[in-house]
Amino acid sequence: MGFRWFVVRSARDLDVRGTVRNRADGAVEAVLQAPDPEALEQMLERLRQGPPAARVEDVSVEPIVPAREYDGMSVVR
Numbered sequence: 001m002g003f004r005w006f007v008v009r010s011a012r013d014l015d016v017r018g019t020v021r022n023r024a025d026g027a028v029e030a031v032l033q034a035p036d037p038e039a040l041e042q043m044l045e046r047l048r049q050g051p052p053a054a055r056v057e058d059v060s061v062e063p064i065v066p067a068r069e070y071d072g073m074s075v076v077r
Contacts, residue, residue, distance in 0.1 A: 003028050006051040008073050014039045014046075017070035021077070033070055 018032040034040040050056040
């Protein structure tokens with residue numbers, strides 16, 4: 001499973017919403033929101049681990065203001 005689809009599956013498991021995309025520099029960018037802060041922390045922990053074939057070097061967190069409301073989790077191309 002690719003990293004983006006790992007993010008989508010994990011987000012759906014935890015009721016996390018947002019988007020995920022590949023960046024031109026090879027990184028993966030995810031915009032995430034959750035009604036429960038604990039779900040967001042669990043999601044970040046999953047991202048730090050990644051799927052079995054992934055090599056995660058860093059996970060950085062930056063708040064986005066103003067935040068928009070997402071309806072689910074989707075891959076952006």
